[in-house]
Structures are given as C-alpha cells and as structure tokens.
Amino acid sequence: NAGVTQTPKFQVLKTGQSMTLQCAQDMNHNSMYWYRQDPGMGLRLIYYSASEGTTDKGEVPNGYNVSRLNKREFSLRLESAAPSQTSVYFCATTQTSGGTGELFFGEGSRLTVL
Amino acid sequence: GENVGLHLPTLSVQEGDNSIINCAYSNSASDYFIWYKQESGKGPQFIIDIRSNMDKRQGQRVTVLLNKTVKHLSLQIAATQPGDSAVYFCAENPGFQKLVFGTGTRLLVSP
DSSP, X not given: OOOEEEEOSEEEEOXXXXXXXXXXXXXXXXXXXXXXEETTTEEEEEEEESSTTOOEEOSOOTTOEEEEOSSSBEEEEESSOOGGGOEEEEEEEEXXXXXXXXXXXXXXXXXXXX | OOOEEOSOSEEEEETTSOEEEEEEEOOTTOOXXXXXXXXXXXXXXXXXXXXXXXSEEEOSSEXXXXXXXXXXXXXXXXXXXGGGXXXXXXXXXXXXXXXXXXXXXXXXXXX
C-alpha cells in the first residue's frame, strides 16, 4: 500500500523546457491537490481536483496545467519552465472534497529550473 | 485577505519539556483548522484537527486549542521527544474547498 506516489523525486530543467510531474494514489480518494513549497512561504495550492473529471485553480496556477487522468492519477505540467518555478512540489489526496479532513501527502518532487 | 501566520519561526526545547506552537489566522469565516508535521525531506503528516465549534481537542500527547475571539490556534506537545523535531504548519479552511497553510515553525528538541 504505497499511499501517494510522486515521480520524479528530483528534476533539473533549463528555462523554457517542459515536463510533467506525476502523482498516483491507491487510497481510493476523490480529491487530489498539487502544492508548491518555497522557503518562508509555506505550502501554496496550485490546482486541485475535487473529483474525477474536474479541476480547479488554486492560489498560484499561472504557468501550470493539470490533468486528472482517472481517479488514481493527477498530473502537473509545466509547459515552459521558469526559474521562479524552482520549488518542491507536493501532491496530496483526501477523501472529502470540501477542504476538510486529513490530507495525505506524497514525498515531494524537487524541481530546479536553471 | 487570507493569512495564516506563526509567531515563532524556531522553537528550541529540552527533551521532556512541553512545547507550545502558536498560530494566528486572519479569516474569521474559517471553520476548520489542522496541524501538520513535516520532517526533513518528507511530505507533511497530519497531527490533529479541530472544528470551529470546539475550543480544545486532544490526541496522543498533543492538544490543539482554538481561541476564536482573538483568532489564535496553538499546538501543545507534552513530554517533547527528539523525534518531535520537525517543522509544524497550521492550516485553516476559509471555504472554497481548500486549506490555507501558514509558513511553519521549526521545533528543535535537544536530548
């Protein structure tokens, strides 16, 4: 039972390159989230998916796109990476969709954009 | 606007002491609060939550206190252990299906 799995764990990109962060959960949860974590900024919500087939913007969606491929998988895509997107990215899931209840986080994906 | 902040960025305690981590929130409409612990290189882990219709909630060695009058949240850890060393985040739910996280407090426990 892996919980929430993120790939890759580390990635270095050049400015302008694209990449996709993958997230998969085996908890049968409805809601999935992508956060970014920067020093001194806490966790900020990029996008979320309350249920399969729906996605919505969070606090900092600019420069990102997401796909809720099925109930298990929620991917985050950077089309043209910028140094400001250097961060640690966390995927999270929860059973509820109302913003309450325990969030289960992955181990994080550390992205550096040069 | 929505703002969840912490008074102490770093808290240093001795093993066996009780620790208190504080958090101020600004959105009076928030009705749900949660504390997370994050160890180095790992994702945040749930500690305890509380709804706005409660003032206090206890877990194993942890207690969360909510003071809605002054919009203040605290996490108390009893008999702090070296394994409690981590960054602690509070978060609030002001609605809109999301949590707003604070910037975190680092807890350092000396043996």
